[in-house]
Amino acid sequence: xxxxxxxxWLKLKQGEFYKVLKSILKYSKSLRVLDLSYSNTEISKLPxxxxxxxxxxxLDISNTKICWLxxxxxxxxxxxxxxxxxxxxxxxxxxxxxxxxxxxxxxxSKTVSLISGIGKLLCxxxxxxxxxxxxxxxxxxxxxxxxxxRGQLLIQNLENIDNxxxxxxxxxxxxxxxxALHLYFEIKDGPVTRSGFILTRMLKVFSKSExxxxxxxxxxGHEPYCDIKELVIKGYDSDMFPSWLVYRERFTSLKSIHLxxxxxxxxxxxxxxxxxxxxxxxxxxxxxxxxxxxLYGGVNGAVPSLEDLKLQDLKEFEEWLEVQGQRLFxxxxxxxxxxxxxLTKFALLMLNLPVTELKINSCGDLGSALPRCLQRLTSLTMxxxxxxxxxxxxxx
Numbered sequence: 001x002x003x004x005x006x007x008x009w010l011k012l013k014q015g016e017f018y019k020v021l022k023s024i025l026k027y028s029k030s031l032r033v034l035d036l037s038y039s040n041t042e043i044s045k046l047p048x049x050x051x052x053x054x055x056x057x058x059l060d061i062s063n064t065k066i067c068w069l070x071x072x073x074x075x076x077x078x079x080x081x082x083x084x085x086x087x088x089x090x091x092x093x094x095x096x097x098x099x100x101x102x103x104x105x106x107x108x109s110k111t112v113s114l115i116s117g118i119g120k121l122l123c124x125x126x127x128x129x130x131x132x133x134x135x136x137x138x139x140x141x142x143x144x145x146x147x148x149x150r151g152q153l154l155i156q157n158l159e160n161i162d163n164x165x166x167x168x169x170x171x172x173x174x175x176x177x178x179x180a181l182h183l184y185f186e187i188k189d190g191p192v193t194r195s196g197f198i199l200t201r202m203l204k205v206f207s208k209s210e211x212x213x214x215x216x217x218x219x220x221g222h223e224p225y226c227d228i229k230e231l232v233i234k235g236y237d238s239d240m241f242p243s244w245l246v247y248r249e250r251f252t253s254l255k256s257i258h259l260x261x262x263x264x265x266x267x268x269x270x271x272x273x274x275x276x277x278x279x280x281x282x283x284x285x286x287x288x289x290x291x292x293x294x295l296y297g298g299v300n301g302a303v304p305s306l307e308d309l310k311l312q313d314l315k316e317f318e319e320w321l322e323v324q325g326q327r328l329f330x331x332x333x334x335x336x337x338x339x340x341x342x343l344t345k346f347a348l349l350m351l352n353l354p355v356t357e358l359k360i361n362s363c364g365d366l367g368s369a370l371p372r373c374l375q376r377l378t379s380l381t382m383x384x385x386x387x388x389x390x391x392x393x394x395x396x
Contacts, residue, residue, distance in 0.1 A: 017041040025049035037062040037083065044068060051075045062086055062106070074098045084111055097121060103148075109156070118142050125177075129154045132161060141169040150177035152230070156184045158218055167221025174225065180256075181224045185215070185235035216240045226250040232258040239264040239287075252276060260284050270297030277303070278331075281310040288314055292321030296328070303329050310336040314343075318364075322347035329353055337363055349373040357382040 017039075025031070026049045034053070037060040044065050050056075051072020059076070060083040067088050074095035082099070084107040097117040102124055105112065109129040112118070116137035118130075125148045132140050132155060140161050143149075153175070161167050172181065215238040223244040224231065231254060244250070246269045256279040257271060266287045271277060272295050282288075296302035306329055311317070317340045328351060336359040337343070343364040350369070355377050360366065361384070374380070 018043045018047065022047040022049055025053065029053060030055055032056060033058040035060045036064055036066075039064055041065070046070060046073070048072055054078065057081070059083070069093055071095075077101060080104065082106070084108075087111070089114060109154075113138070119145055122146070123148060125150050128152060129156060132157045134160050139169075140167060143170040143172070145171075147171075147174055148177065149175050150179070152180040152182065153178055154182035154184065154232075155222070158183060158185045158222070159215075161218050161221075164217035164221040167218045170222060172222055172224045176225050176227065178225060178228060180230035180232070181222075181228055182232040183219065183222055183234070183236075184232075185237065216242060220244070227253045229253055230256040232260070233262065234258075234260045236262045237264055238262075239266060241265075241269045245269050255279065257281070258283070263287060267291075268295045270294060272296040272302035272306075272328075276305055278305050279308040280306060281308075281312070282314070283310070283312040284314075285317075286315050289316050290319050290321055291317075293323055296323060302327075303332075305331055307331050308334040310334075310338075311340060312336065312338045314340045316342060318342045319345040320348050321345075322350075333357065335359070337361070340364065350376065352376050352378075354379050356380060359384045361386045 018041075021036075021043070025047055029052055031053050032055050034050075034056060035058070042065060045068035046061070046066060048070040051070055051074075053076065056076050056079055058081045059079060060081070062083045062085040064087060067090065069089075069092060071093045073093055076099060078101050079099050080101060081104045082102060083104075086108075089107075089111045092111070092114045094116070096115045097120040100121060100123065102121050104126040105121070105124060106126065106128075109131060112127070112129060113131040113133070116135075118124075118127075118137075119142035122145055124146055127146065127149055128151075130143060130153065132138070140155075140158075143155075155170075158167075172178075215236060219233070219236060219238070220242040223242065228251065236259075251274060253276055254274050255276050257274075257277065258279075258281040259265070259268075260281075260283040262285050264287055265285050266289065268282070268288070268291060271280060309329075309332060320343075329348070332353050332355055334357040335348075335353070335355050336357075337346070338359065338361040340363045343366065346366060346369070349366075350373060353376070356379050358377060358380060359382075360370075370385070374383075
């Protein structure tokens with residue numbers, strides 16, 4: 001009997017699931033929760049009857065083959081949670097911005113970008129990614145009134161903003177509930193977000209032309225709320241940082257900063273005075289040659305809370321300058337230096353640091369300094385070194 005029931009269920013999934021679902025929706029108008037996620041069926045659309053579920057609060061069709069929603073879907077005015085993750089939508093019905101009670105929208109960036117006028121969803125709390133477009137309904141101003149956003153917000157295609165004034169329309173300073181802000185300029189083939197992971201491949205941002213926007217102004221207009229905890233900037237192609245990052249007194253809660261693929265930056269802002277900064281990752285800054293006193297801000301006791309420092313793919317980086325009279329990196333635990341082929345002087349290695357994890361990979365002529373360095377790092381528990389051939393002989 002059990003085998004027969006199993007066969008009947010398989011038959012239902014393969015050929016009759018849509019009819020059964022349509023019947024359920026037709027006669028269950030008080031339904032508040034509908035979860036079809038991971039259902040191994042062949043249906044590609046939801047029945048029109050779903051538009052009559054006026055009490056529906058929660059809908060999850062993630063990881064299904066559903067790729068079409070009926071026009072009546074936009075009448076689900078009381079919907080709070082909509083999960084469309086891992087669904088391949090090429091279009092959504094007009095009027096998705098009428099779901100004004102929606103709190104959580106879980107979907108790939110491609111799907112979210114299909115919603116015109118998303119700024120009308122005033123109750124929205126979860127919006128992982130927003131692609132800035134040129135057309136009305138997709139501009140940065142859509143973020144203006146989304147004051148309930150929380151967690152992480154990734155804003156892509158910032159190059160589609162014309163000036164600082166337009167950038168300020170996002171009103172990021174008023175997003176009090178955001179913990180993490182990621183600002184990306186022109187990213188190709190990504191990011192792809194699945195289960196919280198972001199995979200990106202960075203390409204060259206702008207060609208030199210008269211139409212190139214003032215990137216410093218654009219970033220100036222995206223000042224986050226003072227209580228932000230994580231900041232990521234990728235593809236920023238200007239040689240100057242915005243004033244809100246240079247004059248950093250406001251960001252006392254900032255714990256993590258990641259700068260990547262910023263082609264014209266020749267120096268770093270005074271991040272060392274951020275009292276709560278624990279993670280600093282600097283990657284793919286081809287114009288950066290030296291790091292010195294400008295990082296510390298000229299104040300004793302710089303970088304007081306930093307635990308994780310990563311320098312990667314800095315092709316012209318030659319030297320970390322020595323600074324006298326400074327008590328630096330008292331909490332540093334993890335130090336990674338990778339693909340810095342011209343690096344020959346790294347004064348940081350000569351300090352008595354509490355580093356427990358040290359990784360040096362494909363760097364310049366550091367071999368002669370490493371023995372003295374390792375003698376000072378008495379707390380090491382993990383060491384990984386990959387040096388050019390000539391460095392290995394010096395190290396021996």
